[in-house]
Amino acid sequence: MQMKKTLWKPSTCQCEVEYEWDRDSSEATRTHVITRVNDKNCQVSHPKFIVGEKLEGSSYHNWHKEENRKAEEKKKVELQAKPIIFTDTEHRLWKFDNGKLEQV
Numbered sequence: 001m002q003m004k005k006t007l008w009k010p011s012t013c014q015c016e017v018e019y020e021w022d023r024d025s026s027e028a029t030r031t032h033v034i035t036r037v038n039d040k041n042c043q044v045s046h047p048k049f050i051v052g053e054k055l056e057g058s059s060y061h062n063w064h065k066e067e068n069r070k071a072e073e074k075k076k077v078e079l080q081a082k083p084i085i086f087t088d089t090e091h092r093l094w095k096f097d098n099g100k101l102e103q104v
């Protein structure tokens with residue numbers, strides 16, 4: 001049994017969760033054991049992790065799927081809120097804001 005540690009830092013908050021897993025067992029069956037939690041005043045509603053908690057194959061994958069979805073959503077909201085400004089090959093300045101493209 002070869003244990004490997006992973007430090008997970010979600011892109012949606014400042015938390016850090018360290019977990020240990022057996023690199024010899026397959027991805028579908030391996031168990032991930034939480035070894036360290038640092039929830040820095042978390043404002044995001046991901047599950048509360050507890051040191052010693054075991055995440056079996058499917059609950060581990062559901063957790064990651066859910067976290068990826070949240071990160072994608074956050075990125076989308078940020079992109080919509082922020083106008084993109086760029087120049088084209090003829091050095092004209094364009095602004096893409098809230099789905100609209102206009103020359104500045």
Ligand SMILES: [Zn+2]
Pocket residue numbers: 010013014015039040042043044046
């Ligand atoms: Zn968090």
